[in-house]
Amino acid sequence: MEGTGGDLALATLRGHGVREMFTLSGGHVFPLYDAAVQQGVPIYDVRHEQTAVFAAEAVARLTRRPSLAVLTAGPGVTNGISAITTAAFNGSPVVVLAGRAAMWRWGAGSLQELDHVPIVAPVAKRAATVTDPQRVVSDVDAAVREALTPHRGPVFLDLPLEVVFSRAESEIAVGEPVRVVEPDPEEVDRAASLLARAERPVIIAGSDVYAADAFAALRECAEALRVPLYTNGMGRGALPPRHDLAFARSRRHALKNADVVAVIGTPLDFRLGFGDFGDAQVVHIVDAESLRATHVTPAAAPCGDLRLALTQLASYTGVRAEHETWIAALRQAERAATAKAEEEMAAESDPVRPARVYGELRKVLAEDAITIGDGGDFVSYAGKYLEPARPGCWLDPGPYGCLGTGLGYAMGARVARPDRQICLLLGDGAAGFSLMDAESLARQNLPVVIVCGNNGVWGLEKHPMKAMYGHTAAADLTPGLRYDRVVDALGGAGETVTKAADLGPALDRAFASGVPYLVNVLTDPADAYPRSANLA
Structure with missing residues (x-):
């Protein structure tokens, strides 16, 4: 050429x-x-x-x-x-x-x-x-x-x-396919033996399982070894929500009581308590040496192609313990947590609480909708209340925690998945980073629904600072700002919602609009997400 x-x-x-x-x-x-x-x-x-x-x-x-x-x-x-x-x-x-x-x-x-x-x-x-x-x-x-x-x-x-x-x-030549690294079979077998012999095993699967297109192998592994599965990041949706091994809201209870925890395709970082699971043995399976944890010494640490590792785990035929009692105990904890979440998502309040926003949103989201989080407390609630039914339906900033991802992620998602619902969950703080790009969406005919949780504060910082010092600084925004009018002025549309009863109709209008549409929900600034993770 x-x-x-x-x-x-x-x-x-x-x-x-x-x-x-x-x-x-x-x-x-x-x-x-x-x-x-x-x-x-x-x-x-x-x-x-x-x-x-x-x-x-x-x-x-x-x-x-x-x-x-x-x-x-x-x-x-x-x-x-x-x-x-x-x-x-x-x-x-x-x-x-x-x-x-x-x-x-x-x-x-x-x-x-x-x-x-x-x-x-x-x-x-x-x-x-x-x-x-x-x-x-x-x-x-x-x-x-x-x-x-x-x-x-x-x-x-x-x-x-x-x-x-x-x-x-120059000749346009594409090189050989990327070499697949096979994990050490003995190390994988050690991991399988730990999971199979454990009385209370747990698997936590993360984004790299999606990147490796290894969800079928993950399901095969969980089913073959009969191990409860929790997920984070783009690992979410690995199993259908009604699968008997799919768990979401009982993770804290599971990690407190597990004797073996296998973390697959995600780092042992602050989101998982840095891999400190009490007395449980840790299995950490990653796709590259650079991801091996240096602050934890796992009992087994296979490294290589995740699909191959999971397939080998599923083929384990050695001695195994009975896990059904443990699964039943976790299911009981899951039902209790789900019942509490259902109550929170249906609760009437004035001002509106984020839980109610998600209670209404899940009624209108299609099973294959792509949900995007960009914010602090408002998006933390999304992770708590919304559980994708399929792989590849959840995007958040990941462990770097960078605000401002939302409008770009929404654009990319609309381009990659033109036939899906695209729903951006946006904190009002995060809106300040990229909301001008609503114009980019409107001008290029890229419709998305933006649900803005607008509490007028930097909630992720305000509430912890208040608890630590008795006062706050640099943590307040202007209450009640009309972010919907910004999107309207930029070529999209939107509306402000102040009452829980108005959420459902507003969301229906948003998804039917065919334009970038911002539902600006004025939420309770006193409502603080019950955070348990430590930054360090």
Whole structure:
């Protein structure tokens, strides 16, 4: 193929399955836009670079293939850093291509002249500059392969002006498939034996099980060993909600009483008490050496392809204990917790409490709806009350905890899943990071429903600070702001809800609207999520 550096880069990415580009316009990357037009790749543009990377990350997470964000030089790159970091924490194979000031005039003070690589390198699997038009294809191919190699993650290449604009001829060749790493069979067998022989075993499965497309193997494993299953992140939806081994609301009780806990495809981080499960033995199964926990010594720690590991776990034929008594005890705890949640989700209150919002929302969400969380307490309640029925239906910022993901994730989800309901759960604090991109959704005909929990405070900080110091600082927002009017002014629509009885009809109108529609729910600022996780 003969073409500019932009032509060659995009053609190589298309060979790896990239189907769309997310960007904010910049002159340093014009050849990449021209390539997209010539090669029939849709361009989705945004109002802030972080939204472009978040949108690309949503596509990568949902489709398990590489995705593309294109950033202009200098501030275009630095504006995307938090989103690149989020992709790194989530193991998302995002390819970020950036412009760069010309090499031949480097040091003379060109517009947006900045060496991006040392800035991006700590948060990307690979960060490099393409220095020769003849190397565009090989460098892009190598970067994509790095992004897809477990543990997956973002990669970054910047292309100086004379590289992206210059023409060259190069064969578009995609390298060999990413090598599958087989876990140590003895280590997997040790893990299986621990689970099978335990009296009170538990499995917790996370996002990397989805990334590995290993849900069938996970189900086979849980059923074969008869082990209760809990999930977090994109592990949610691993089993149908009515499956006898699917549990959600009794996790604290389970971890307090378990004698073996197998954590699969998710780190032993603050979300799981750093792997401190009392007297229980820990099994930690990860897809790459870099994810091995260093603060915990597991009783078994297989490392490698999760689908292979889970399939081998399921084939265990050794001695096993009876687990039905334990399963029944957990089911009793699950029913009690569910009954309490049902009561909370139906409760009348003035002002509205977040629990009631989710009680009404679940009535209108389709089984395959994609639900996105971007916020603090409001989204924590979503994790408590909403349980996806299928895999690939839940997106949240992940362990990096970066606010502002929501509008980008909603855009990416709508692009990747055009036939689904897309529902963004947005805190009013999080709205300040990216709500202008409602214009990007409206202009490009990308309808989503945005449910904004508007309590007028930074709830995640206000309530703990009040408990610690007896006062708060920098924790208040303006009460009752009309975020729905912002979306309306930007080309969408919306309304404000103050009464619980009005929630259902408002949600019906939102999903029927066919535009970005924000339901602005004024919620109780005194309602604090009962948080138990420690930051450190």
